[in-house]
Amino acid sequence: MSIQEEKKSESYAENVVAVSNEDDDFRLLTADARKAGERALVRKLDRRLMPTAVVIFILNYIDRVAVTTARLQGLEQDLGLTTVQYETILAILYATYCPAQIPSNMILGYITRPSIYIGACVVGWGLTSALTGVTTNFSGIMACRVFIGVPEAAFYPGIMYLLSRWYTRKELALRSAAFYCGSLISNAFGSLIAAGILAKMQGGAITMFFGFLTMCPHNTRWLNAAERRLAQVRLAEDAGEADKDSDNLTIYDGLWLAIKDPKTIIFMFMTCAQLLGLSFTNFFPTLTGTLGFNTTITLLMAAPPWIFTSACCVISAWHADRAGERFFHIAGWWWVVILGYIISLSTMATGGRYFSLFLMTTGYCGFALTLAWVANAIPRPPAKRSAAIGLVNGFGNLGNLIGSYVWNASWGPEYHQSMIIALCSLVLSTALGFLMRWILIKENKNMDMEEKNMMEGPGRERIEEAARLEGITFEEAVKRRKGFRYLY
Template sequence: MSIEIEKKSESFAENVVDDDFKLLTADARKAGERALVRKLDRRLMPTAVFIYILNYIDRVAVTAAKLQGLDQDLGLSDVQYETILAVLYATYCPAQVPSNMVLGYISRPSIYIGACVVAWGLTSAMTGVTTNFTGIIVCRIFIGLPEAAFYPGIMYLLSRWYTRKELAARSAWFYCGLLISNAFGSLIAAGILARMQGVLGLAAWRWLFYIEGAITMFFGFMTMWLLPDFPHNTRWLNAAERRLAQVRLAEDAGEADKDSDDVTIYDGLVLAIKDPKTIIFMFISCSQLLGLSYINFFPTLTQTLGFGTTVTFLMAAPPWIFASICCVLGAWHADKTGERFFHIAGWWWVVILGYIISLSTMATGGRYFSLFLMTTGYCGFALTLAWVSNAIPRPPAKRSVAMGLVNGFGNLGNLMGSYVWSSSWGPQYHQSMIIALCGLVLSTALSFLMRWILIKENKHMDAVEKDLMEGPGRERIEEAARLEGITFEEAVKRRKSFRYLY
C-alpha cells in the first residue's frame, strides 16, 4: 500500500511539474505568450486606465468647480486658490518614494493600490463639505497621500509584467486615462454643474465632489479584485501562466526579475540615489512638467477664447481626444523601433510651437489650434517612466524607488506651475508660456544627455561581455537559468542581447 501511495505521489508531482512548464515548450511558447499578454491587456490595462480617469477627474475637479463659484462661496483670494492647487503636490511628491518602496516589498499590490483609490475617493467627496479655506486645504493635503501610490505604482506594476518592447505602448494606453479624463472629465463636470445647482439646497460644485468621490470609492473596491499582483503570486493565473510570465521577463533582461534575498527596500533606495541616471531623470521630469503645467489651468485657458462655461467645457474636450490618439500611435511606433529620445522630446517641440503661436496671436482660431498642439506634450510624458524602467531595469527594488523618485520629484514642476499660470497674467498668459517654454528646452537638453549616457553604456557592455561569467550579476543570471530550465552558459548568451533603449 505504501509503495502504491508513493508511486501516486511521484506521478502527481510529475504532472505538476509538467503543468508548470507546459507553456515553455517550443510548440506552446508563442501561443501561450500571446494568450498571457492578451489576458493582461484585457484585465490589467482597462482597470489601470479607468482608475487614471477617476484619479485626474478627482484631482482637477477643483478647477472645474472654480468656474461655478467655488472661490466665491469659500471666500478665496487668487493666492489662496493657487495654494489650493499647489498644496496637493506638497504631500503627493514626497510620498511617492516610500509608497513605491512599500509596493516593491509587499506581496499584494492589488490590495494596496485598491485601498489607496478608496482613500482618495473618500477625501475627494469630503471636499464638498468644506466651508472655508482651511477646510479645503486640509482635504487637498490628504488627497495627495493616497494618490501618490497610483501613477508610479501602476507603472512599476506594468514593468513587472511587460517586456521592454511592450512597455511603451502599455504605458501610453495607461496614460490615455489622464488624457481622456481631461476630455470627458470636463464634459462630466459640465453636466453636473449645469443640472445640479440648488438640488437639496447645495451648490453644483459640491455635488461635483460628492458624485465623483463616490464613483471612485466604488471602483476602488473593484480594483482589489481586478488588478494582478506579481507574476509569481497572481491568483487569477494558473501555475503554467505564472511561470511563463516570470520566464519572459527573465529572458528580456537576461536575469531574473526579482530581488536577491539580501536586497532590502532600503538597498533599493541607496542604489537608485547613487545612479546618476536617476538624478538626471528626476530633473527631466521636473522641467518637463513645469513646461506642461498648463494642464491644471486648461479650462481657464479655454475660457480665454471668450465663450460661456458650458461651451468652454465642451471645447476643452477635442484637444485631449486628439492627444490620446497621438499618444497611442507614438507609443506604438516607439515600441516597434525601440527608440525613446525622439519619441519623447519630439512632442515637447510640438508644444513649444504651440506656445509660440499663442504668444503671437489672440485670434480665436489660432489660439484654439495652439491648445491642440500643447496637449500633445503629454504624449512624451507618457513614455518617461517607461524610459526610466528601460534605463534602470534591475534589481526591481532599485527600479521601483527610481520610478517613485522621478515621478515624485518631477511633480514639483506641477507645484511650481500652480503659481506660474497666475490669473494676473491673463488672458494672454505670455509670461506663463515663456517660463513653460524654457522648462521644455531644459528637459530636451537633459534628455539628450541621457541618450548619450545610454549609448555610452551600451558600448561599454559590448566591451565587457566576456566578463559575464563572473561578478555580482552571476546570481541573478543563475536564477534566470533556473526559471527557464536552461544552462548557465545559455543564460549568459541570452544576457548578451540586453541593451538600453535610447
C-alpha cells in the same frame, strides 16, 4: 552586461524550469508552445490589468479636476478666495503627493497583495474627494487637498511599477500610454463631468466603489502555473537576469541604489522641467476660457485637443515599442508644445489660439512614456526600479507645484510670461533628455566591447563548441548570447 551576469541569467532560466515537478508548469516554455503561449499571456494581461487601471485613472483625474472646473463656476467668490489662495489650493496637493510617492513605491515592491494596497488608496482619495464638496472656507478645502495627495501618490507610479513586473521592455511603452490615456480622456471630458457632479461631489463615491472592486481575491489566480512561469522567464530573458531581489536586499538598499545611480537624478530633473513646461493642464479650462465663450461651450471646446492627444499618444507609443527607441518619441512632443507656445505668444486670434491648444496638449504623449523609459533604463533589481520610479515621478511633480504659481491670473488672458517660463523649461528637459540618451548609448557600447572581448580566444572557442553541440550556426549562437541593451 558582464559575463557573470549572463551566466546568472542563463542559470535563472534553467532553474525556472528545473524547480517544477509538474509537466504543466513548464509546458509553455517548449519551442512549439512558446510563441502562442506568450501571445495568449499578453492578451490575458491586457484584458485583466489595463481596463481597471484606465477606469481608475479617469476617476482620479475627475476628482482632481473638480477644483479647476469649479473656478469657472465661481469657487473663488463662493469661498472668498484670493488669487494666491486659489493657486495655493492647487499647489498644496503636491506637497504631500510628491514625497509620498517614494515610500509608497518602496512598500509596493515588497507587499504580497498590491491590489489591497492600491485599492485602499483609491478608497482613501475617493472619501477625501467626497468631503471636499462640503467645505465652506479656505481652511477646509486646504485640508482636503493636503490629505488627498497621500493616497493618490500610490496610484500612478505604483501602477507603472506593476506594469513593469509583467511586460517586457518592448511592450511597456504601449501599455503605459494606454494606461495614461485614462488621464488624457479625463482631461477631455473630466471638466464637463466634474461640472455636472460639482454640487455634491458624488464622483468621490464612485471612486470608492471602484476602489473596493480593485481589491482582488488573489493577485494571480487568473493565471495558471504555466502562464506564471512563462511570465517570469520572459522577463528574465528580456533583462538578462531574474526580475527578483536578492534575499538580503532591503527596501532601503533599493532606495540607496536608485539615489546613487546618476540616471535617476537626471530623470528626476528632466521630469520636473517637463511637467513645469506642461503645467498649463491645471489651468486648461481657464486657457480655453480666454477664447471668449460661455462656461458650457468652453468646457466642450476643452475636449477635442485631449481626444486628439489620446490618439497621438497610443500611436506614438506603439511605434516607440516597434522601433525600440525612447528619446525622440518623448522629446519630439515637447518640441511640438514649444511650437504651440510660440503661436500663442504671437496671436490672440481665436483660431490660432485654439490650434495652439491642440499642439500644447500633445506634450503629454511624451510624459506618458517617461516612466516607461525609467523602467527600461533602471531595470534591476526591482527594489531599485520601484524606488527610482517613485523618486522620478515624486520629484518630477514638483514641476506641477511650481506651475501652480506660474499661470497667474494677473498675466491673463495672454499669459505670455507663463508661456515663456514653460517654453524654457521644455528646452531644459530636452537638454537633460539628450544627456540621458548619450549615457545609455555609452553604456551600450561598453557592453558591446565586453561581448567582443568575450568572443576572442577561449571565449570564441566555447561559443563554437556550444554551436556544434546545439546543431546551430556560429552566428545563431552569438545572437543567443547577446545580452541586455538599454533603450534610448
